[in-house]
Amino acid sequence: MAIRITGTGSYIPSIIEKNEDFYNHEFLNADGSSINSTNEVIVEKFKAITGIQERRYIKDELLNSDIAFFAAQKAIEDAKIDKESIDYIIVAHNYGDVKHNTEQSDTVPSIASRVKHLLKIENPKCVGYDLLFGCPGWIEGVIQANAFITAGLAKRCLVIGTETLSRVIDKHDRDSMIYSDGAGAVIIEETDEEGGILTHETATFTLDEAHFIYFGETNHPEITDKRRYIKMYGRKIYEFALTNVPLALKTCLEKSGVSIKDVKKILIHQANEKMDEAIVKRFYKLHGMKMPDGVMPMTINTLGNSSVATVPTLYDMILKGELENQQINKGDIIIFASVGAGMNINAIVYQH
The missing domain is CATH 3.40.47.10 (Thiolase/Chalcone synthase)
Structure with a gap:
């Protein structure tokens, strides 16, 4: 017996933001002073350090919970399971749902509850909760799912990592070029196979x-x-x-x-x-x-x-x-x- 990932899914946003798209930004130092370089030089240095040439952003009408749902659907289909058999939905994120051109993060109800709603799961014993753990959140969610299953408290979990960082970046900060949007999901369960976690x-x-x-x-x-x-x-x-x-x-x-x-x-x-x-x-x-x-x-x-x-x-x-x-x-x-x-x-x- 082993606790394994039996299905995976992801959502890669369709909007491609290339490095050249930042040439018209007004980048400033943290203290508000001007940077003594052209944007072309700033962007080229950024690429040399980070390796990033382009990144993905979600469409204006979408939310973090939407793309989490898209990834979850694919993972469930890939695992070939009944969605009603999921015991836990664990969603790792950091900023909740932030609507386009708004200032407020929305985390009530939780992203996990929203995903369960979008999946139309009726089973009330399918428990959804959010996990705030920085970038390591999805891996920590997998660790928690493993603990639930090992302890006999669950048989099958859906673990999602989802974020829309394009909604929380300062366009006057060079570091804004690092961040992007996306979602990935897995089904984790106990199987008769060897290996796993x-x-x-x-x-x-x-x-x-x-x-x-x-x-x-x-x-x-x-x-x-x-x-x-x-x-x-x-x-x-x-x-x-x-x-x-x-x-x-x-x-x-x-x-x-x-x-x-x-x-x-x-x-x-x-x-x-x-x-x-x-x-x-x-x-x-x-x-x-x-x-x-x-x-x-x-x-x-x-x-x-x-x-x-x-x-x-x-x-x-x-x-x-x-x-x-x-x-x-x-x-x-x-x-x-x-x-x-x-x-x-x-x-x-x-x-x-």
């Missing part, structure tokens, strides 16, 4: 790190409204992640008893191409090895950073053959990993 690791660092990612006002000094936007201390996050994530991955792998030589893929949160690459290289260095070619699939260059959605959408795209030169075969050992606001780190060792 082998072990997991989670940590929260708050002594000095709690506010590395936060909600702050616009960089533009002449805008007086009190609307706030997603902000971060990029350098601090980079240094934190490089120090702590490889160690968490190492601990998680050691707990599983699996050799690093047997790891076929590391599906890491698509935060920043250079940072992710540095994390995985350091993880292999801790084992006296070089990072193998192709072990770290990336989607950030075309999809941007959609927070909780990056790992499940990446996983779904590989399984559906939508990522060039990437595949996951039966029995493959993979690692899911993420780092984000909190500051939180987590990882799962999983046998496909």
